[in-house]
Amino acid sequence: MIALLKREIVSSWRSGSGALMGVLFFLTVVTVFPFAVGPDTRLLTQLAPAILWIGALLASLLGLDRLFTQEREDGSLDLLVMQSHPLMLTIFIKASAHWFTTGLPLVLATPLFGIMLNLSPAAVGVTMVTLLAGTPAISFIGTVGAAVAVKLPRGGMLISILVLPLVIPVLIFGIAAIAGASNTSQPFTGPFLFLCAITLFTSVLGPLAASVMLRHSAD
């Protein structure tokens, strides 16, 4: 299983999407926003949570559909499915690897963005924690979509219909949590706990659903 994790990360790192690449990617995305909303730092600070979460979503959507279709096209999927390892676990690992290259970099880079969007150190802390708790959910939900795309090669539509609506709540709670932490008028713990709940929940259900899809999809 470690082998799988290693292979996933090395492979995606080779073709230019490692952790460092992730940080660079988010830097780019963040830089784009001021051009749209204007250089008003106060406003940007207020939008920061939305910016970061949208970046996270975009990052994991890019190449999400390749998560399993690529395995299928080069024939690896058959072998992954045949082994004695529980398929759920295999998928969980793949999802985690996906998160390592898409979600984790954002978490690590948050302090940097804290400076650029001048968040208070406290806010940076909270944002990091919230992203850490929330972004894995995106990857886990994503695997379901990716699995569907394999099962129905020509029903790729479903990937988006399935993933995005499920993801929206994650984003909403994530943003709410950060906002709550930054201004006292809104609650923090509520949304945050919700976020953790969603992540734990999806970390099981996502791989489960995906494994059901994949078990006999390979054809």
Next chain:
Amino acid sequence: MIALLKREIVSSWRSGSGALMGVLFFLTVVTVFPFAVGPDTRLLTQLAPAILWIGALLASLLGLDRLFTQEREDGSLDLLVMQSHPLMLTIFIKASAHWFTTGLPLVLATPLFGIMLNLSPAAVGVTMVTLLAGTPAISFIGTVGAAVAVKLPRGGMLISILVLPLVIPVLIFGIAAIAGASNTSQPFTGPFLFLCAITLFTSVLGPLAASVMLRHSAD
């Protein structure tokens, strides 16, 4: 060439890589911003154009990585390159197809989202026009990124990093044009014409650069 356009659109429609994914991502972006901005609807309305443009910009990045990589993997790229059609034209068509399946749906969806962000009909109109004029440029610039990363199986992030900085001018003038239309203090035609100019310009340079790239990349 019509044949190519048809094939591209049908194929990406079947595999749903483009249209829906883009629109739903767009929707997500629009949905989550209010939660960051908070209840203040005036601010939201004021931000609306920015939000829509950002959404469009990021949505167009989805599926860029597959533009040429897939052709290469199934062997079509060789044949596309060998024909007597000028390669530039072939790429131009592919770029247009990409726009039809990612950019155009966003433009068409704008009114809907305009309502969500309670924009005035006039504002919606202007936004649509600027998007219509601007988004093709994103696809054209995108092809360069896609061509450059044609050999990288999971180049999604890398392509975005390379492409985003280049499309920022599009964003700037798009936003400027909208601002110009809404308040009389700033000009509209100036930025708008710039926008059209950029699109025309890139519609030639993008495919040109990409063709230089693809001519011998096939190996």
Next chain:
Amino acid sequence: MKLIVENLALSRGGQQIVSGISFELTAGEALVVTGENGSGKSTTLRGVAGLLPLDHGQVCLFDETGKQFEEPVREYCHYLGHKNALKQNLTVRENLTFWQDFMGDTLLSVEEALEEVNLSHTIDLPSNYLSTGQKRRVAIAKLLVSDRPIWILDEPTSGLDAQSVDMFSHHIKAFCEDGGILIVATHLPLGLKDTKTLKIGTEPL
């Protein structure tokens, strides 16, 4: 060890492709599956390998004492399909090491396995640098790095040159002599003696 397949029926895309397939293989026996293009060889092999749902029929594996293994048969199989299951952007070594670790039951070391298919000199090349036949040979090396009692091979020799074909048939002979169970679909003679053969009916579609 004994593999029993009882009137298997399989469908692809909602259409039944093959039906009534039955055979028995004991340790050391080989089954050659032949038939026209589109007759259903790959389908059958995938069915046996547990990669397709069975319409009806069953695939069971018994040990010497005649009691059935409780794990699904697929866990005892090596499956080599039309695709080579190599990641383009990893080196040959990385690919093989991964499959060895992931499949477990190490048999030969990666270096030895590559030596067997005489490709040791390509060990550190990215696998998309290899030619078609070289890729195929790496995929064959994959069979040697970890130990499985059953090999299910789908046109293993496609793209191989003459001497690699000899090399390969030497390997499968050795495998059968060590009491392995071999199921191979092919259009070309593999130089195996006394094998069972399964001829799949004419193209249904």
Next chain:
Amino acid sequence: MKLIVENLALSRGGQQIVSGISFELTAGEALVVTGENGSGKSTTLRGVAGLLPLDHGQVCLFDETGKQFEEPVREYCHYLGHKNALKQNLTVRENLTFWQDFMGDTLLSVEEALEEVNLSHTIDLPSNYLSTGQKRRVAIAKLLVSDRPIWILDEPTSGLDAQSVDMFSHHIKAFCEDGGILIVATHLPLGLKDTKTLKIGTEPL
């Protein structure tokens, strides 16, 4: 019509794979390229098809009167590589029609071409429903839908069953008799009489 290739040298990934390759083919002649896996057959073919930059040497095409065509040679070629160039999610008909329209110079209609490779029954199946050999046969049909004086084929028969191979060799014979120029890399005899052969040296890598 006459194809002249003069001491071609080609490299892959910065390494020179083949060099000093020269041959001449006049209308109706066929060249069979043989060699071990990894010797450089595909590389050579891609070089002739204009899909790889030439390190040195040249590839020129002359008409009957001996004057050289000004368009690059690749525009006169059909190239059939290891991959079939079929879009998974389009039907066979859609795929072939596309290539016919895109390549121009219509020869046979899509239906006739499929009839030739006797796959007419699959015409409306999505092409990922086809078996390996069927896919390959569709790729062969692709050669028939539009007219090119030069065919460059890389292991065209891989995955084909015996009778499809006959079918195919019948087609290439017919093509040569109509004055076509054929270059084919293969590991298996194709039943062509009096062909030139190019044996590419031992595996460099």
Next chain:
Amino acid sequence: MTIETATDNKASNLWGLANPTRFMRFADSVIPFCFIATVLLFAIGLYMSLNAPEDYQQGATVLIMFIHVPAAWLAMMTYSVMSVSALGTIVWRHPLADVSLRAAAPLGAVFTFLALATGSLWGKPMWGTWWEWDARMTSVLILFIIYLGLIALSKAFDEPSEAAQPVAVMTLTGFVIIPIIKFSVDWWNTLHQPASVSRFDRPAMAPEFLYPLLVMALAYIALFFTLHLMSMRNEVLSRRIRSLKMKTARSKGIS
């Protein structure tokens, strides 16, 4: 077709266009002088800047200018050098052009980072924030991103000769950023200082600041060329080693 001929041809074709051996000799002979020049210029430049009078409004922080401004200029100059090399790669397929492009990219990234860092250090006392989304800062940040993107792209290919074309194409398309940086301050009116030295009419900066600045700029340029030549030399060497490795791999393949 034997391997010997193959390798001979290889030697002749891969480096046929340029003669790197001659380049290496050239580099070896020039680098020491560049090095000495760099040291001298920096000595003079730093001396002059330290003795420059304190600015009436900026106080001692004005010293940062002598580091910041040349760094910013070099950031742009380096990209221009890269773009020229890119042309060399695309038009003439000149191997050395690619080598110089690859060698320059990291240097450019470093200079840009220096401009950003010193800039924001300077911004704190001047404007009270580390970072402002002011036109020039942002455009330089984008330049930085482009540099990193190019480096990442060239690293993504496992064979340097395959990376050449893509990186070159991308470099050229990225060139649009340079004019944007240059004129950003004039297009959007922002916090940042408009050009007061590099203007098309005569400079509008007091000579006691101007001269040390110019000397520092020269020092930076000398530094750039020293480092560029050195890393080009390394690049050539590493490529030779690589193809030697490959060759031995092949010969093993034969035996």
